[in-house]
Amino acid sequence: MIDKKKYILSLENIRKTFPGVTALDNVTFRAEAGEIHALVGENGAGKSTLMKIIAGIYSPDNGSIRLGGNIVEISSPGKAQSLGIGMIHQELALVPYLTVGQNIYLGREPHRYLKAFIDWKKLYNMAEEQLGALKLEVDPKTFVIDIPIAQQQMVEVAKALSINAKIIIMDEPTSALTDKETRILFGVMRSLKEQGITIIYISHRLEEIFEIADRVTVLRDGLHIATSLISDLSQDDIVRMMVGRELGDLYPKNTIPQENCILEVKNLSSGKLLKDINFHLNKGEVLGISGLIGAGRTELARAIFGIDSFDSGEIFIDGTKVSINSPGEAIRMGLGFLTEDRKEQGLFMGMSVRENITIGVLKKFSTFGFPSFRKLKILAGKFIKQMNIRTPNVNQKVKNLSGGNQQKVLIARWLNLNPGILILDEPTRGIDVGAKAEIYALIDRLAGEGVGIILISSELPEIIGISDRIIVIRQGEITGEFTREEVTQDKIMQCAAAGGRYAS
Template sequence: MDTPLLALRNIYKAFPGVQALAGVSLDLHAGEVHALVGENGAGKSTLIKIAAGVHEPDAGEILIGGRPVRLQGPRHATTLGIAVIHQEPYLFPTLSVLENLFVGFHPRRGPLGLVDWRAMAQRAEGVFRELGISLPLDRPAGELSAAQQQLLQIARSLLQDARVLIMDEPTSSLSQKEVEILFGIIGRLRQRGVGVLYISHRLEEVFALADRVTVLRDGQWVGTYPISAVTPEALIARMVGRELTQMFPHTPHPPGEVRLRVQGLGRPGLFEGISFELRAGEIVGMAGLVGAGRSEVAQAIFGILPLEEGWIEVDGRRMVPRAPWEAMAAGIFYIPEDRHRQGIVAPLSVRANLTLAILRRLARFGWIDRRAEDALVDAYRERLRIRVSDPEQPVGTLSGGNQQKVVVARGLATQPRVLILDEPTRGIDVGTKAEIHRLMDELAGQGMAILMISSELPEILGMSDRILVMRAGRLMGELRREEATPEQVMALAMGLTSNGGVQAPEAR
């Protein structure tokens, strides 16, 4: 076999109190898509940061083109042909697309060394043609969609002559159509001879794209396999060290009284005419394509977005929540889709994040009762299996799955009767997904009413008693669990009628 573009040999890396990597090896060849999988906390992020020059390994060897190197930092890695497409784009939002493409390496002309804008535009258009994409060169990068920002990062890496492209959860914020476009671009990168290291929790993407897959577990190398030699079930077992016999542990519970009644909710330009009921012991899924208005409805119920039409009832009491604290006082809690921007306060400790919403309840004469707080934090650490060495550890240092558990624990600490979960398993590993699903089933069994917004059809179909489908800010229909199929959900989400036509959102 040819010499690998990138090889990591027997890599070790420790942080205070944590052995992040212990003897991990991986290599990547030209024109190959090599998937890297594992639970949150398995060491994936640490490994790619070592490959990108962010961290230096404690032991082991990095080889580029067969030659040992010691990376002096991310810029050094870039000069050696290694580029990273981060889950959260690293762009300058106020600079134009063209300026972002050439940040740090502007071509110059003339004796005065003036920036050669014409050459920049020509090179940019050449890369765009090669990738089969089109981006407005003069538009500020902050005005691009998530998919366009991904494409901008890829184009920038090619302008820097990257041979190794590391893609970290690249589809987490993309629609299905945008995912298909990205897959096509990855195919063109392979033809060009670029090696792609692909990190994703979505196993269907791994099996659709990868030539080989490497599994990490608890900072250790489990194995590297040709994708044709493993099944999804076998891969999951290697990732979590156990068989996951039931990813969607749904126990039918007889629905109780109406916990939440939503009537005629509207906010012009976002959604209108939203009416539904949510009963005790029910998990109701809300499906729809990106931009359908699902998150906006949830945020209005929780008082984040002001309502202009309609009202809600919680246990028979009518209200129009004007702020989250009013919704919480009524027994509603909302766990947001974007845990990084809306869920966690990264610099604060696990303890502070977990108890943030109930400080008043923990206070005595204006002082926090530390004994009560310690007992509560310990109880939720054990119940949700939050992996943390010390409750004083900054929550931003935890894996994505453990961060999500902290956000869920904060919500449960408010003792809600109605729990709204917006993309509860986005960007977390299969083991943690199964734990979240088991917790949802347990909470429903205890009489909680749960509204779950998800873009993953298997999750919607596997966990919901009923499914509400939205399109363009309107509810298009409702399906019972026993009658719902992927085709029916997608047909409603896309506004398709039984004869293949398109149904207007207003024609419910």
């Protein structure tokens, strides 16, 4: 017999299916009052579905939810709020042209006269107080669109706190935060915990979980694998439970770059974004580009790939000077660019896996403008198998895949074009450790085939683990260059953030 009273929230035998997928199968999840309970699992393991059930966005097919011992039905997000459950969503869910204060109290505005008129003065006073508690120096009357992403994330936190929640769900709240902001958030989480508030914390960053959480629940493929005190486990234990198998070396490195230079950038400048950038890339080399968010890494990639124009500078491919004015031209010259924003700039979310993988090569498989769908299907099938993309079939819509599998679909599209130079911008952002390992192995294999790879990444272990050479950019300038042998996290950080801080 379990003592149900001990748990402020318990979900018993939850089952939830979507067309073609069982997202959760007989999952039990129990949280105590005043604990920080981490929820981990690979993408597609069912974490988000479980949290959305708690937040009233989905209702379960089967199973029961108890809040403080009483069975409850959480039929809508509004109901969840009134039960004291707040959720901070992974993707920022603020309204851009409303003010910070309006966003915090959206749907719960203090009112006067006939309950229809909003008491703005009271609202902004309350917002000020709420922001003050988070040590966030932002005027509640500014539009959300005018403040940086990191502050927007903290506004989300303020919003969740403002409902006087007893339970707060945080879905990857630190993914857009700097180190310092993460510290502040953790401080807030600890003080909430002291007030008896329960926090359910979802993160892919195991270091964070070990730092902040009391207990952890692991999900895999919609099943409950384990719930345990965090102090009883090691990182390796958690990874093993998440993946369900032993992971080999996370960063394989079997290849060495060749001598011939395939890409050279000379004196590239663009306004204040890029200042006199010089570097080269050899065949089969993995060149890491490190730096703070906003240092100019993505801007550099976009300039090379012909998306944004630049003021001055030269680009040489295989020793020949080239002028690239559009992504189309870049592709014809053998370049590929995996965007950091796969949902907005990479994939056609509403189109199928096959369409996404083969859209770049339609012409090659067409006669008089009519593509051979049979051939395209075979081609897509080949990539699904080769890259271990988990999808029920080639016609599945990409939006129904997990983040890691979406990323593999996008990489497959680029591989289809056989690029000689591939720029990868944050290729593992927001994807789980299993898919990460597969992408690292793929990068190593491509380098072995002679592809030159530029890897832009904010994750230091990753960039150190798989790059042959690393350049560091700060405020649009190259401030350091290291070989694989000499590089350390400290050296990178010093170059990236002299006087500043590293954004992870």
